[in-house]
Amino acid sequence: MSFELRDRDLLGRIGRLRTKGGEVETPAFMPVVNPLLQTLPPRRMKNDFGCDIVITNSYIIRRHFGDVPSLEVHRLLDYDGVVMTDSGAYQILVYGGVEVTQTEIIEFQKQIGSDIAVILDIPTGWDVPRSDVEYTVEETLRRAEAAIPQIEGSEALWVGPVQGGRHLDLVARSASLVGELPYDVHALGSPTEVMERYMYPVLVDMAMTAKLNLPPERPIHLFGAGHPMVFAMSVAMGCDLFDSAAYALYAKHDRYMTSRGTTQLQDLQYLPCGCPVCRTNTADDLKAMPRGERQRLLAEHN
Numbered sequence: 001m002s003f004e005l006r007d008r009d010l011l012g013r014i015g016r017l018r019t020k021g022g023e024v025e026t027p028a029f030m031p032v033v034n035p036l037l038q039t040l041p042p043r044r045m046k047n048d049f050g051c052d053i054v055i056t057n058s059y060i061i062r063r064h065f066g067d068v069p070s071l072e073v074h075r076l077l078d079y080d081g082v083v084m085t086d087s088g089a090y091q092i093l094v095y096g097g098v099e100v101t102q103t104e105i106i107e108f109q110k111q112i113g114s115d116i117a118v119i120l121d122i123p124t125g126w127d128v129p130r131s132d133v134e135y136t137v138e139e140t141l142r143r144a145e146a147a148i149p150q151i152e153g154s155e156a157l158w159v160g161p162v163q164g165g166r167h168l169d170l171v172a173r174s175a176s177l178v179g180e181l182p183y184d185v186h187a188l189g190s191p192t193e194v195m196e197r198y199m200y201p202v203l204v205d206m207a208m209t210a211k212l213n214l215p216p217e218r219p220i221h222l223f224g225a226g227h228p229m230v231f232a233m234s235v236a237m238g239c240d241l242f243d244s245a246a247y248a249l250y251a252k253h254d255r256y257m258t259s260r261g262t263t264q265l266q267d268l269q270y271l272p273c274g275c276p277v278c279r280t281n282t283a284d285d286l287k288a289m290p291r292g293e294r295q296r297l298l299a300e301h302n
Contacts, residue, residue: 003015003016003026003217010237012238013240017240019116020155021113021115024053026241027235028241029242030051030053032054032226032243032244033054033055034248035064039295039296039299043078045079054081055084055086057085057086057088057090058073058085058105058109059086059091061073062104062105073085076112082116083114083116084115084118085112087118089118089161089189092123093123100120101120102120102143105120106120106147110156115156115157117156117159119147119159122136122163123189125193126166133164134170137164140161140189144160157184158183159187160179160185160186160187161178161187161189163190166194172212174210175210183218187220187223187241188223188239189223191206191223191225207222207239211237211238219240221241222234222239222241226243227244228258247299251299256302265283271286278301
């Protein structure tokens, strides 16, 4: 097994996830790295912030660097930790489609040396009819089964996503059926819009339904979870991996993250944090900085 359980509390657990690129202790947060615009260099994330795992987007890499000979994702990012790659499902959610097939994006993730990789699932939107949700579940299950011959023998760990959104019976069906397939990791898809609306009871229902219908020996990734407000609760429910670009996206709009919420920098008179950024700067210092420098320091704090 690639996942070793070391300790537990409630449904939460401390584990060791073994990948071809190294071991990661879970629970673990994966900062999203934009391969085109790196607010914080991945090497700094590892050396200065202790991030032994990051996630990036293989679809974006393929579109912009696909013609580069012998492309390798660790070299591209200048990062020697564990790299997970998403497949472009987020772009499907936001833009309605991607210019790649599942076969192509799976093969590309194998070629660039992803340590953890994801099939091209169909994410469940929020305000959509049940018939559309049913399609995302069934098509994701179909793709998960169709991908097995292509990913067999791969050195990467492969993620089998769970869809269904707030329709818990569909989440249960998605989780139980994808759990029968030989995936290394599972992921609860499409919770970002739920968290953006602070609908935590819905998030709990979704995560617990998935957890109770997936094989307990496999780690679970909660897509789009990047705010400290949700980490303890999510870990207690048995989620092991998290990812988000919020640290950088919020900084871009002068948003300062705390364990209790997010505040606009302009509304702060002091910095209620003991991180290196907040120990060496005041709120007024940050407000007076050039935009680029302020954005970088807020991203470091976040």
